[in-house]
Every structure is written in structure tokens, then in C-alpha cells.
Amino acid sequence: MSEPRHALRHPQKPAHIPVDRPTEGIRPEETPLYEARKIVKRYGSFVALNNMDFHIGRNEVVGLLGDNGAGKSTLVRMISGINPPTSGEVFINGKKTDIRTRAESEASGIETIYQDIALVDSMSITRNIFMGREITGRFGFMDHRKMEEVTIDILGSAVQISGIDDPRKEVGFLSGGQKQAVAIARAVHFKRNILLLDEPTSALSVRETEHLLGYVRDLKKEGTSSVLVTHNLYHAFMVCDRFVVMSHGAKVFEARKEDTTIEEVTDHVIRT
Amino acid sequence: MSNSQADHIRRAVAERAGRTFPAKVADWIRDRPEGGIAVMFCIAQILCIAGALMFPGEFRYLLPANIAVTLKSIAPLGIMALGVGILMIAGEYDLSVGAQYSFLAIVCATVSNQLLGDISEEHASAAAPFIAMALVLTIGALIGVFHALITLRFNIPSFITTLGGMLLWKGATLLYHGASALRFKPTEPFRTIFGGEIGVIHASIIWFSLFAIAFYFLLHHHRLGNHFYAVGGNRNAAVAIGIDPARTKIIAFAIAGFMAAFSGVVAATRVGSIQPGGGLGMELQAIAACVIGGLALNGGRGSILGIVLGTALVFTIQDVLLLLRAPAFYFEMFVGSLIVIAVVLNTAIRRSKA
Ligand SMILES: Nc1ncnc2c1ncn2[C@@H]1O[C@H](COP(=O)(O)OP(=O)(O)OP(=O)(O)O)[C@@H](O)[C@H]1O
Ligand SMILES: [Mg+2]
Numbered sequence: 001m002s003e004p005r006h007a008l009r010h011p012q013k014p015a016h017i018p019v020d021r022p023t024e025g026i027r028p029e030e031t032p033l034y035e036a037r038k039i040v041k042r043y044g045s046f047v048a049l050n051n052m053d054f055h056i057g058r059n060e061v062v063g064l065l066g067d068n069g070a071g072k073s074t075l076v077r078m079i080s081g082i083n084p085p086t087s088g089e090v091f092i093n094g095k096k097t098d099i100r101t102r103a104e105s106e107a108s109g110i111e112t113i114y115q116d117i118a119l120v121d122s123m124s125i126t127r128n129i130f131m132g133r134e135i136t137g138r139f140g141f142m143d144h145r146k147m148e149e150v151t152i153d154i155l156g157s158a159v160q161i162s163g164i165d166d167p168r169k170e171v172g173f174l175s176g177g178q179k180q181a182v183a184i185a186r187a188v189h190f191k192r193n194i195l196l197l198d199e200p201t202s203a204l205s206v207r208e209t210e211h212l213l214g215y216v217r218d219l220k221k222e223g224t225s226s227v228l229v230t231h232n233l234y235h236a237f238m239v240c241d242r243f244v245v246m247s248h249g250a251k252v253f254e255a256r257k258e259d260t261t262i263e264e265v266t267d268h269v270i271r272t
Numbered sequence: 273m274s275n276s277q278a279d280h281i282r283r284a285v286a287e288r289a290g291r292t293f294p295a296k297v298a299d300w301i302r303d304r305p306e307g308g309i310a311v312m313f314c315i316a317q318i319l320c321i322a323g324a325l326m327f328p329g330e331f332r333y334l335l336p337a338n339i340a341v342t343l344k345s346i347a348p349l350g351i352m353a354l355g356v357g358i359l360m361i362a363g364e365y366d367l368s369v370g371a372q373y374s375f376l377a378i379v380c381a382t383v384s385n386q387l388l389g390d391i392s393e394e395h396a397s398a399a400a401p402f403i404a405m406a407l408v409l410t411i412g413a414l415i416g417v418f419h420a421l422i423t424l425r426f427n428i429p430s431f432i433t434t435l436g437g438m439l440l441w442k443g444a445t446l447l448y449h450g451a452s453a454l455r456f457k458p459t460e461p462f463r464t465i466f467g468g469e470i471g472v473i474h475a476s477i478i479w480f481s482l483f484a485i486a487f488y489f490l491l492h493h494h495r496l497g498n499h500f501y502a503v504g505g506n507r508n509a510a511v512a513i514g515i516d517p518a519r520t521k522i523i524a525f526a527i528a529g530f531m532a533a534f535s536g537v538v539a540a541t542r543v544g545s546i547q548p549g550g551g552l553g554m555e556l557q558a559i560a561a562c563v564i565g566g567l568a569l570n571g572g573r574g575s576i577l578g579i580v581l582g583t584a585l586v587f588t589i590q591d592v593l594l595l596l597r598a599p600a601f602y603f604e605m606f607v608g609s610l611i612v613i614a615v616v617l618n619t620a621i622r623r624s625k626a
Contacts, residue, residue, distance in 0.1 A: 080512075082511055082512055101514075102511065102512065102513065102514035103514050106514055112512070114512055116508070117509075118506075118508065118509040118512040118513060119506070119509055120501065120502050120505035120506040120509050120510070120572060121505060121506065121572075122501065122505040122506075122568070122572040122573045123498075123501055123502065123505055123572070127498060127501070127502075130498075131498065131502050131509075131510070131513050131515065132499070132502070132510070132513040132514045132515045133513075133514075134495045134498055136495050139494075140494055140495045140496065141489070141493050141494050141495075142493055142494065142495060142498065144493070148285075152278055152281045152282055152285065153278055155278065155281055156278025156279070156280075156281055157278060164281070165280065165281050165284035165285075166281075166284060166285065166288070167281070167285070
């Protein structure tokens with residue numbers, strides 16, 4: 001951390017909270033949709049999440065920010081159950097819940113757009129969208145026609161995806177942005193209470209990004225809260241109601257949008 | 273607001289559905305890995321039939337006896353390859369199926385003979401061979417589960433687990449029975465059900481067809497089949513979306529073991545005796561048939577039609593070489609070249625599309 005450089009950037013604005021020191025952050029006022037307390041996640045001796053508190057309120061978009069390797073994706077995967085914590089507690093609607101598999105997070109209405117997309121290249125768009133949640137008739141046989149029909153609707157409405165006109169196309173032949181759009185479309189279709197978006201716009205065009213951010217804002221009104229992980233603070237400021245900045249597996253700054261400025265948040269992200 | 277977008281997809285889909293039949297076939301050949309092999313298979317058949325019509329005296333390809341023998345010999349490898357192929361699509365290997373084939377056939381014959389299931393017994397039991405077969409099919413599936421549990425529990429490549437398994441079951445065969453051949457002449461109706469013939473059609477080829485149809489529906493139309501592709505194509509994505517890869521792979525391993533056992537029993541019924549070393553190398557032939565049929569070595573890609581055509585093509589070549597009285601080593605040379613050509617073609621097609 002180099003003081004002179006910061007002084008140069010924001011000469012008149014010292015940070016409110018000492019940098020690199022974990023902070024308690026904001027306590028939820030009403031019972032949140034989701035709350036994680038004192039989460040520790042270790043990979044061997046490496047501590048990826050260190051006593052992290054995190055909550056998602058009702059009708060809220062939370063911006064999860066931080067440097068590369070801060071632990072944002074680790075937290076997202078923890079919430080979606082595929083990377084269960086080493087210790088800590090999780091509460092859904094105030095009720096203590098054990099979420100240690102994807103099936104359990106799905107039961108709690110959590111849907112995720114993963115940073116690494118999580119699509120199978122060798123399968124068609126339709127099969128990717130319904131992977132693990134196939135529409136089946138009797139004895140578990142798939143209803144291909146219905147799945148394709150829904151896929152066409154999803155591709156046309158949720159996020160505008162340029163250049164996809166064949167739901168049977170193999171995902172491996174799509175462009176990076178198209179793949180990301182398919183992953184978004186899938187999550188958006190199945191979303192219920194909470195939508196986690198881990199750098200969802202990294203491969204999207206400007207138009208698609210605008211569309212997605214607008215969509216996330218609209219979701220709030222329908223009762224779906226979101227967590228947006230992004231490196232783009234302008235995007236974060238466009239849609240988020242609260243910001244959480246992470247560094248080295250811990251929360252170092254948390255503020256509501258009305259209590260902070262983009263400069264202050266930027267300051268915390270680059271200082272840590 | 274974006275319904276127009278869905279409409280344009282709908283139009284494109286309708287347009288594709290309205291293509292002429294030849295156009296659909298041409299696209300299928302270009303887009304599907306089994307399309308190329310289907311073309312190769314058809315060309316091979318046309319050449320063989322033309323040759324047989326031109327030189328009926330020398331090249332007896334169309335003689336009923338030849339057709340019967342070829343169909344008969346396809347079945348054991350084909351049945352085994354269906355199991356191996358499904359496991360490959362789920363992203364794992366089983367190198368032990370050849371050893372299981374011999375071991376389980378011998379267990380089946382021994383148990384059946386002990387229960388008086390041999391046709392020459394005085395009070396021969398009709399149920400004995402069925403009981404023995406049910407037993408070894410169960411054991412085959414359990415061996416698959418056993419391999420799966422070791423592979424998944426210790427997170428090691430199944431190539432290693434089942435290489436160990438291959439040696440283990442080969443040794444177990446010798447320990448259990450010794451190196452001599454074993455007689456297996458089961459009582460009726462078992463003999464007819466698994467070894468009977470209608471014209472040129474042997475019972476084993478009917479069983480192969482039934483399994484191919486059943487697995488076609490399982491793999492391409494059942495939820496579980498979708499999970500095989502997902503787990504084999506991108507394990508992490510499957511986990512992220514809530515598919516349990518362990519459960520899926522255990523089922524695939526069990527299918528491979530079950531099919532190896534079935535194949536061993538059917539082959540033993542046809543021949544009437546079992547050589548303890550008879551299954552050696554079959555695992556590689558089964559994998560070869562799958563690869564020729566367009567299955568990807570690293571999983572997630574392939575089809576039942578591909579497995580069937582791959583097996584059929586291997587045996588067409590074998591048959592032609594036999595009819596031409598070529599020495600046996602030509603067969604291996606041809607199959608070896610075919611594997612490489614098939615993979616080169618598939619890779620080239622994929623690359624030209626991407
Ligand atoms: N499976 C793993 N085993 C060991 N360490 C891991 C594992 N997964 C993540 N880590 C480590 O945990 C830390 C946090 O990683 P994470 O992916 O959560 O970062 P991030 O905040 O999402 O970064 P980015 O902005 O680059 O996506 C990193 O130092 C990473 O190396
Ligand atoms: Mg990340």
C-alpha cells in the first residue's frame with residue numbers, strides 16, 4: 001500500500017475505516033432472506049474466507065466487490081452450496097439451514113450464474129438449460145418438444161442473445177458472450193428468491209450488459225434479490241443498493257448506496 | 273419487448289424442420305460424429321455386396337452361412353461395447369470388462385453345472401442356468417460399483433482402477449477355476465433363449481438389438497442419459513447445476529459390469545465351452561469400436577448408433593478378411609488403421625465447424 005499514490009488520487013478524502021482490517025459491516029435490520037455468520041472456508045492451510053458475515057435482504061441488490069483472489073467467487077459458491085464452508089452458520093429467512101449441496105440451495109430458491117459459466121460444451125443449448133432439471137414425462141423420459149419450446153422463449157426474452165437461432169446448437173460452438181448469455185438465461189429462467197451473478201457481464205456486449213443490469217434492477221420489484229459480483233464499479237453503482245468490499249477472504253468495507261460515494265468504494269477496493 | 277427475438281428463432285427452427293429429407297441427412301452426416309461412420313459403413317457394405325455379386329464363387333459375402341456367422345460374432349463384443357460406451361460417455365473407462373467376461377462366464381457355468389443345469393444330467397434342472405446367470409449379472413454390476421467406489425473415493429483415474437481390476441479378475445479366474453476350458457451346455461429353455469437361431473438370426477444378435485434399443489432410450493431420451501453426458505462432458509458444470517456425479521458414474525460403471533457379464537454368458541452359451549483367457553483384449557476391441565463409432569475419449573460425446581455401427585464395421589472388416597483368406601494379423605492392422613482414420617475424420621469435421 002503506497003500512501004503517496006492515494007494521496008494523489010484523493011487528496012481531500014481519507015478513508016473512514018483503516019484499510020486491510022476486517023470490519024463488522026452493517027447488521028441487517030429486519031430478518032434477511034439469507035444470512036451467513038462467521039463463515040470460514042479453508043483450502044488445506046489456505047484460508048479463503050475468514051470469519052465472513054454476509055446477508056442478502058429483501059428487495060435488495062448487493063454489490064460484492066474486491067480485488068482478484070479476494071474470495072468473492074468462493075463466497076458465491078459457498079452460498080450456492082457447491083463449496084460448503086469449513087465452519088459457520090447459514091440462516092434462510094431467519095431459520096438456521098444447512099446448505100452443503102446444490103440441491104439444498106436450490107430448495108432455498110437460490111440460483112447462480114457462475115464465473116466459469118458452468119455449461120457442457122458437448123451438449124445442445126436446450127440440454128444445457130435443462131441440465132439436471134429436465135422436463136420429464138412418465139418414468140423420467142424427457143419431453144424434448146416442451147424443453148425446446150421453453151428454450152426458444154427463454155432465448156428470446158430473458159437476455160437478448162445475438163446470433164443464436166438454433167436451440168439444438170452445441171454450446172461448444174457458441175462465442176464467449178453467447179455462452180455467458182446462455183448461462184444467464186438458464187439462471188434467470190429458474191430463479192426464485194435469490195439470484196447470484198458472478199461477473200456476469202465479463203463477455204457481454206454493451207447492449208447486452210445494459211439489458212442485464214436493467215433486468216437485475218427490475219427483479220427487485222418481483223421479489224428476487226440479487227448479489228452482483230463485478231469489477232466495474234459504475235455497473236455496481238447503477239444497480240446495487242448496498243456494497244460489500246472483500247479483501248483476503250474478509251469483509252473490509254460495507255455501506256449502503258445512500259451513505260457512500262463511488263470514490264469511497266473505489267478507494268476501498270484499490271487500497272486493499 | 274423481445275418477443276420478436278423469439279419469433280425469429282421460431283422461424284429459423286421451422287425452416288430447419290422444413291428442409292428436404294436429403295438435406296437433413298446431409299446435415300446429420302456433417303454434424304454428428306456417427307454420421308461419418310454411417311457413411312463409411314454404407315460404402316463398405318455396398319463394396320462388399322457389389323464384390324459378392326460380381327464374384328459369387330470366390331467372395332461369398334452374401335451366403336446365408338456367412339451372414340449368420342458374422343451376425344453371431346458381432347453380438348458379444350457389441351453387448352460389451354454398449355456398456356463400455358455408456359461409461360465412456362460418462363467420462364470413465366473400464367479396462368476390466370474382458371477379464372470380467374471370462375471370469376463371470378466361468379462362475380455362471382460352474383454354478384449352473386453344480387445346480388444340475390447341464391443338459392446331460394439325469395435330473396437336469398431347467399432353472400439352474402437362469403439362477404446362475406442372475407447371480408453373475410448381479411456380480412458384474414457389483415464389480416462395476418466396486419470399481420466406481422474406489423475410483424471416486426480416492427479420486428484416481430478409472431483407467432488405473434480398472435487396469436488393476438483387469439489383472440485382479442484375470443487372476444481370480446485362474447484361482448477359481450484354473451486354466452482349463454469349462455463345459456457350458458445349459459438346459460432348455462435357457463439354451464434356446466440365449467443360443468437359439470431363427471434362420472440366420474442368432475439369439476445373441478436379438479439380445480444385442482434389444483439392449484441397443486433400450487440403451488438408446490436411456491441415453492438419448494431419459495433424464496439419466498442426459499446426466500451421463502453432463503457428467504462426462506463437464507464434471508464441474510454438472511456439480512454446479514446439482515447433478516451428483518458420483519451417483520451417475522456408479523450407475524454407468526454398474527452398467528458396464530452388467531453388460532460384460534451378459535456378454536460372457538451369451539458367448540459361452542453359443543460356443544458351449546469357456547476358455548479362461550477368452551476375454552483377453554476384448555476391452556480394447558470394445559473401446560476401439562466405440563471410438564470408431566464417434567465416442568470422445570474424454571467423455572460427453574457419442575451415441576448408441578455410433579457404438580452399434582462401430583462394432584458392425586469392425587466385424588465387416590474381419591469377415592471380409594476371413595473370406596479373402598487373409599492371415600489374422602491383417603485384421604488387427606486394419607482395425608488399428610480404422611481407429612486412427614475415424615478419429616482423424618471426426619476431429620477434422622469438428623474443426624471445420626468451429
Ligand atoms: N479449490 C481451491 N483450492 C485452493 N485455493 C483456492 C481454491 N479455489 C480458490 N482458491 C483460492 O481462494 C482465493 C479466492 O478465490 P476466488 O476465486 O474466490 O477469488 P475472486 O474474489 O472471485 O477473484 P476474481 O475476481 O479473480 O474472480 C484465491 O486466492 C484462490 O487462489
Ligand atoms: Mg471470482
